[in-house]
Amino acid sequence: MPRVKCPKCNKVETILKSGFIRQKQRYVCKECNYNFTLHHENRKAKHQARRNYHTTILDIAKAMGISATTVSRALHDHPDISRQTTAAIKEMAVEMDYHPNLLARSFVNRKTNTIGVIIPNLEATFFSSMLGGIQKVASQSGYRVIMCQSNEDHQTEVDNVHALMDSRVDGLLICHSMENLSYDHIKVYQDRGVPIVHFYRVLMESATSKVLANNVEGAENITQHLLDRGCRRIAIILGPNPLLITKERLSGYLNMLKKSDIAPDQKIICYTDYSQLKVIAAVDQLLELPEPPDAIFCISDRSAIYVLKHLKKRNIKVPETIAVAGFGNDLMGELVEPGLTTYDVQTSRIGETAMEIMLDQMNGGVAYQSELKTVSGELVIRESSQKPEY
Amino acid sequence: MPRVKCPKCNKVETILKSGFIRQKQRYVCKECNYNFTLHHENRKAKHQARRNYHTTILDIAKAMGISATTVSRALHDHPDISRQTTAAIKEMAVEMDYHPNLLARSFVNRKTNTIGVIIPNLEATFFSSMLGGIQKVASQSGYRVIMCQSNEDHQTEVDNVHALMDSRVDGLLICHSMENLSYDHIKVYQDRGVPIVHFYRVLMESATSKVLANNVEGAENITQHLLDRGCRRIAIILGPNPLLITKERLSGYLNMLKKSDIAPDQKIICYTDYSQLKVIAAVDQLLELPEPPDAIFCISDRSAIYVLKHLKKRNIKVPETIAVAGFGNDLMGELVEPGLTTYDVQTSRIGETAMEIMLDQMNGGVAYQSELKTVSGELVIRESSQKPEY
């Protein structure tokens, strides 16, 4: 049971209750004949005086005439502390509006319960949606999320990594900037044992865990769907050449062509930087071909929408003359006319999965050190690829 | 100048350099005849042994035979420390790969350089874009951002506020959940002097700084634009009744009607919950009116797009029969057919402004305590409201 200590002579056994004053228990020390109320009464005065004052466990301890250790343990439901003491302490904590100083706690525990996330930006819906997924799982498991944007800039990304590490995040989730040059900045920390998970954009060389959209399967699904619809000459509009995403989606496309015994034609395999200008140029080039394509598969919804608009402008019917498909299942694809066939990559799920692996890694240790997980999505068929007459 | 101390007799003046071994300066103490290299050589061994070891200022101090205080001061460019010492210490810091423990620093300084942000979710582009703006300004000024989603749930929001405050964020940026019940959870901290800035969704009763889209002006612009286009019977599709945003946009609408001597008609002022179902129902009701509207102004782009789709389905020509306008300038409005006339609220700018006010408040103190700032956007005119024949 919590005991009250005399503020004057520091004795415990000598205290008697001496009635109430302003709804507060008043005590008297029979030894030194000192009248007083509980310490946190005094504290309240201080509180008024000093701005920004926070109750500490020591305040509680003093107020109850017990030690800080006991308070700390009680608040953590340590089995050593008796039920009554624990209850009394918790009650007092509420009464005194105690909030733990998480900073101090993190400092001594060497654990911040915070994970750092680096993403290229927050304007693109798929990034923010992945972040949303991460945040959701994180908060469910009691982790806070510190977030940085690299703005697709490598140096910013490097700086962010260091900043997050200096803040002692418990783990790092990172989606590389496009112009990623190396992963040295990450390797240092990885070697130190900081859990790191890559997502969406990934360097295969790194020995970290990785979460990817199922790019190959997605591209296969789209391609097969177009083939099923009767398309034989399917153009593909890709992103920048060296990117993993470009490679994977291209390989999915090639897989399905091969399966249908269609020889790939370099003339209808176009690399772009995703910009509207380059995409439209690619389309124009395709249309000028002696054998123009009967379908265009863009590996990004955004590009696909540029294509749709451009084809409409050139009075080419979609899907009758040329079918169009995208990749990603951006919200826009639903609203555009015709609705865009695409592959739903489940961005939010990617974020959730990344955070789940992070949790595994933080708990399970080395076991899951270098997992590669792909999140499968599903085909979303809309008007841009449907040929109603079949 | 940094001096080297003998690890054995702790003297400084007795040390002589004694050549190099493995590229490291070797010393000898002429008093005790003790040969040694710099302490961080030993440290390296420790480093290998103990996982997760970080160099501290004390390590640097020991390695150089000076005190931690001096190291600390040098790293902060304290004028008391001589140029040479400072330079030498900084060099050593780099060599030993010193990174300050921000946790410890925050702990003693009672300043985390971190601000907390609470937003309803990350799926809606305008929220993530505001977060982007916040993050941008924050990182420019050396602040980190901890982010939480309330999922439009009041209790989650309350929990988030406490969690962030327990982490001792230096300030709080909050966009309330829709079903906001009170702001007691915030007032406590505000009274303690924590800088708090509300943005986008705001409670006017709170005495905090606020950043808002210029809802009145935006609605005025849209309404006036529709009037200019010759519309006389402009319906408005609103959000939930009690929301500030609803009220403000409605009042902008009413202002302009009044200015044109058009009496508002309750029958064409519709409240919805923004859901597709309710919005479509509202449209149907409008169309059944003896005098159907010649324009529909939706105070959200999302709703406007539902309207566009529905009108198309019902074979009503936009803008010829009914003009349509939205609010917000969501990306989708550009891609939809016809392109949606709307008001660009500059979400990113709202976030930036909120963070700027936060910075002011953290620096300037009470001066800016309860500022209300509105971020003006601009009219974006697209096909959904253009009557080409005029």
Next chain:
DNA sequence: TTGAAAGCGCTAACAT
């Protein structure tokens, strides 16, 4: 110009 020492709030050995 530099150092010694105390302390921030909390936790965890190690007593008792």
Next chain:
DNA sequence: ATGTTAGCGCTTTCAA
């Protein structure tokens, strides 16, 4: 079941 003590890494008087 509870208390004592030391220490986490850093900053900051105060002293020299």
